[in-house]
Amino acid sequence: EAGVVQSPRYKIIEKKQPVAFWCNPISGHNTLYWYLQNLGQGPELLIRYENEEAVDDSQLPKDRFSAERLKGVDSTLKIQPAELGDSAVYLCASSLELPGVHTEAFFGQGTRLTVV
Amino acid sequence: LAKTTQPISMDSYEGQEVNITCSHNNIATNDYITWYQQFPSQGPRFIIQGYKTKVTNEVASLFIPADRKSSTLSLPRVSLSDTAVYYCLVGDTLKTGANNLFFGTGTRLTVIP
Numbered sequence: 001e002a003g004v005v006q007s008p009r010y011k012i013i014e015k016k017q018p019v020a021f022w023c024n025p026i027s028g029h030n031t032l033y034w035y036l037q038n039l040g041q042g043p044e045l046l047i048r049y050e051n052e053e054a055v056d057d058s059q060l061p062k063d064r065f066s067a068e069r070l071k072g073v074d075s076t077l078k079i080q081p082a083e084l085g086d087s088a089v090y091l092c093a094s095s096l097e098l099p100g101v102h103t104e105a106f107f108g109q110g111t112r113l114t115v116v
Numbered sequence: 117l118a119k120t121t122q123p124i125s126m127d128s129y130e131g132q133e134v135n136i137t138c139s140h141n142n143i144a145t146n147d148y149i150t151w152y153q154q155f156p157s158q159g160p161r162f163i164i165q166g167y168k169t170k171v172t173n174e175v176a177s178l179f180i181p182a183d184r185k186s187s188t189l190s191l192p193r194v195s196l197s198d199t200a201v202y203y204c205l206v207g208d209t210l211k212t213g214a215n216n217l218f219f220g221t222g223t224r225l226t227v228i229p
Binding site for chain 1: 148150157158159160161162165201203209210217218219220221222
């Protein structure tokens with residue numbers, strides 16, 4: 001079974017340019033997460049979807065970041081315009097949340113963004 | 117969410133048993149303790165989860181004392197491939213709709229030949 005697939009794997013852009021990341025979660029998983037991970041730090045949650053609904057986007061910088069999960073499957077995360085401080089790894093994860101069943105998140109390999 | 121505290125880093129020689137302790141003094145009654153492992157250039161992956169006493173799987177053991185204010189991840193006979201960052205997470209993983217996985221800074225384990 002394929003895991004969580006993210007693309008691109010690496011991206012280098014100039015500041016003020018837009019950038020988009022794509023995530024294909026594990027088939028059947030109803031919950032999707034986007035995390036940001038800075039060097040030497042743990043992943044920080046940006047947004048969490050339950051199916052197509054964003055249920056927690058409190059940590060998403062909405063002035064420049066946006067995300068969508070159409071039809072409750074694939075998701076895209078966009079930054080426009082990018083700033084130097086946005087350089088980080090962007091991780092996507094998915095899980096199947098069911099009542100009474102432990103949630104275990106499966107992560108993709110991430111997209112390493114470098115803003116120059 | 118219960119806050120967790122772990123050592124920033126640990127070194128161990130190959131073949132030794134490694135114990136990584138996590139403190140979670142404010143753990144709630146419904147919270148479970150979950151450990152994730154992250155290799156360089158990869159996303160974290162689930163290792164083990166428990167509520168109390170001891171849990172063992174093919175990768176690790178998890179020891180949780182009666183007061184549940186701490187937990188210890190035990191890796192038997194580590195090899196170079198166990199070099200990674202290990203994260204301790206605390207939360208109610210049975211509760212749907214509120215499961216934000218909170219990662220701290222983790223413990224960077226370096227296995228030395």
